[in-house]
Amino acid sequence: MDFMELFNLFVLIFVVLIMSSYVLLASISISALRNYLKENKSINYEVLMSSAISPKISVIAPAYNEANTIKENIQSLLSLNYPNFEVIVVNDGSTDDTMKLLNEAYKLKKTEADYQHVIPTEKIREVYHSSNPAFSSLVIINKENGGKADALNAGLNAAKNDYVVCIDVDCIMDKDALLKMAKPFMQQEENRVIAAGGVVRIANSCIVKGGRLVEIKAPKKFLPRTQVLEYLRAFLLGRMGWSKMDGLLLISGAVGMFDKKIALEAGGYDPNTVGEDMELIVRMRRYMIETKRAYTVKLIPDPLCWTEAPETIPVLRRQRSRWTRGTMETLWKHRKMFFNPKYKLLGMVSIPYWFLFEYLAPIIEVTGIIITIYLIVMGMISWNIFFLLLLFVYTFAVMISSLALLTEEFTFHKYSRLADFSKLFLAALLEPFFFHPFTVYAALKGNWEKFRKKTAWGEMVRTGFNKSN
Numbered sequence: 001m002d003f004m005e006l007f008n009l010f011v012l013i014f015v016v017l018i019m020s021s022y023v024l025l026a027s028i029s030i031s032a033l034r035n036y037l038k039e040n041k042s043i044n045y046e047v048l049m050s051s052a053i054s055p056k057i058s059v060i061a062p063a064y065n066e067a068n069t070i071k072e073n074i075q076s077l078l079s080l081n082y083p084n085f086e087v088i089v090v091n092d093g094s095t096d097d098t099m100k101l102l103n104e105a106y107k108l109k110k111t112e113a114d115y116q117h118v119i120p121t122e123k124i125r126e127v128y129h130s131s132n133p134a135f136s137s138l139v140i141i142n143k144e145n146g147g148k149a150d151a152l153n154a155g156l157n158a159a160k161n162d163y164v165v166c167i168d169v170d171c172i173m174d175k176d177a178l179l180k181m182a183k184p185f186m187q188q189e190e191n192r193v194i195a196a197g198g199v200v201r202i203a204n205s206c207i208v209k210g211g212r213l214v215e216i217k218a219p220k221k222f223l224p225r226t227q228v229l230e231y232l233r234a235f236l237l238g239r240m241g242w243s244k245m246d247g248l249l250l251i252s253g254a255v256g257m258f259d260k261k262i263a264l265e266a267g268g269y270d271p272n273t274v275g276e277d278m279e280l281i282v283r284m285r286r287y288m289i290e291t292k293r294a295y296t297v298k299l300i301p302d303p304l305c306w307t308e309a310p311e312t313i314p315v316l317r318r319q320r321s322r323w324t325r326g327t328m329e330t331l332w333k334h335r336k337m338f339f340n341p342k343y344k345l346l347g348m349v350s351i352p353y354w355f356l357f358e359y360l361a362p363i364i365e366v367t368g369i370i371i372t373i374y375l376i377v378m379g380m381i382s383w384n385i386f387f388l389l390l391l392f393v394y395t396f397a398v399m400i401s402s403l404a405l406l407t408e409e410f411t412f413h414k415y416s417r418l419a420d421f422s423k424l425f426l427a428a429l430l431e432p433f434f435f436h437p438f439t440v441y442a443a444l445k446g447n448w449e450k451f452r453k454k455t456a457w458g459e460m461v462r463t464g465f466n467k468s469n
Helices: 003-040 045-049 070-078 100-106 148-158 179-185 223-243 260-265 276-292 313-333 341-359 361-376 383-411 417-452
Strands: 055-065 087-091 108-110 124-130 138-143 163-167 194-200 206-208 212-216 257-260 295-307
Touching: 003 124, 003 212, 003 223, 003 295, 003 341, 003 361, 003 383, 055 070, 055 148, 070 100, 087 108, 087 148, 087 163, 100 108, 100 124, 100 138, 108 179, 124 206, 138 148, 148 163, 148 206, 148 260, 148 276, 163 179, 163 260, 163 276, 179 194, 179 295, 194 276, 223 295, 223 383, 223 417, 260 276, 276 295, 276 313, 276 341, 313 341, 341 361, 361 417, 383 417
Parallel strands: 055 087, 055 163, 087 138, 194 295
Antiparallel strands: 108 124, 124 138, 163 257, 194 257, 206 212
16 A cells, blocks of 8 residues: 555545544533533522622623724623623723723723732733723723733733633623523532633624624624534534533633633733633643642533624634634643643543644645545546545535534524524535635645744724614
8 A cells, every 4th residue: 555545544534533523522512402401491590690609700801903892892791690790801002992982981090909910911001990880890901912812811910809701802792691601610519610611602793782682693794604603513512512521622712711710820821822712721721630639611502602703704814824823832832731641531532632633634634635636637536436525525514514503493592583594504505615615724824824933813803793773
C-alpha cells in the first residue's frame, strides 16, 4: 500500500470516527436534555428570587465600539430577574460614541470606588456610577484598550461579589438567565461548581423592545440563518453531551458564570490569546485537577442569551479565523494534557477530540479532497465512487442539522411558526454547498494567520437589533 492509498484509508477511518462521534454525542445530549427538562419542569424561579441562599452576582460586560446596541443591551442586563446583582460595563477604549451614549443614558458621575488591581490590566481611566438612583447597581469602567480578555480582567478586579457572569455586551439576555445559571452553584455538593455556561441563540431579524426579545423569527438572510443551525448543533447536540460526561472544554464567551475565587486563583483571562473563553475554562479545570480538588463544569441548555451573528462574509471570516487561532493557542498552551491520564477524561478524551475533530478536521478534509481528485485523474478511483461518497456525506450533514432542528422543536420550541421552521430546514439543505466550504476556508485562513503571527482580535461590525414600535 503506497502513501496515497494509506492516506485515503486514514481519511476514511477519520470520517467514520467523526460521524460516529456526532451520533454518540447527539444521543447523550438528547438524553441529558430530556432529563434536564423533566427535573426542571416544576421549578418555581420566583421562589429562587426570594431565597436567602441565592448567590450574589457581578455581571461583567466588556464593550468596544458598541454604539449601535449599547443602550438596549445594558437595559436588558439591568432588567434581569435576580434578587442581588451588579452590572459592570467595561468600556475598552472605544473610538466611537459608546461612552457618550452611556453618559447620556445614565448620567454618569466619577466614583472613588476601591478598585483592586488583582490581575494586571491596561490603565483604568475612570470608574463611574449613575447619578440616577434607579441604576444604582450599574458600574462603568473606562479604560485604555487592551482587548476583550483585558477588559474582562478589569471587570473581575472590580467585581464585589463571589460569582461573576461574563457576557458579550451585544447580547440580549433571557430575563431568568441569572436564576437558571445560579441554580447549579446553589445545588453543588461534593464537587465544587467552578463554571456554568448557557446556550447562545441567534437574534438576527428578531424583534427587540426595551432590551427584551419580544418576537423570535428565523433570520431573513441566509448567512445568519445557517448560523442558527450551527449553534443548535453545537449546543443541543454537542456541548450538552460533553457537559453530561463532565468533559466540557468551552463555555461560550457570550455568557458564562464563574466562581470568582477560582478564576482569580487560576490567573484570570489570558490577554495573549484570542480564544480567551476556551483557554480560561481549560486552565481552570487544569488548575483544579493539579491542586487535587473535586470540581465540575455545567451547561444550562435553556436559551439564555441571544446574540447578533455576522451578516457579511468579511466579518464572518474574521470571526471564524479568530476561533481557529484561539483553538490553536489553547491546545498548544495546554499540550501537556494531551493523552495524559493525570487529567482523566479531559486529557484522554476531550483535548484529543478537540484537536482531531475540531482543529485538524478542516485541514484533513481539504487534503483528502485534493488527494482524492488526484487519484481520480490518475485513474485509481472512479468519479462514481467519489460522488457516491459526497452524497453520503451530504445526507449525513443534512440529517444532523434536521435532528438539531427537531430537538429544538420538541424541547424549547422557540421557532413556533411553520414558515420559520421551513426556512431553517431549507438552509439545512443548502448549507453543505455554501456555508461549510466557507468555514473550512476560514479555518485554513486562521492557520495561515497564526503562522504569520497575527494577534489582532478582529473588529465585529454590528448592525443593531430590530426594534418594535
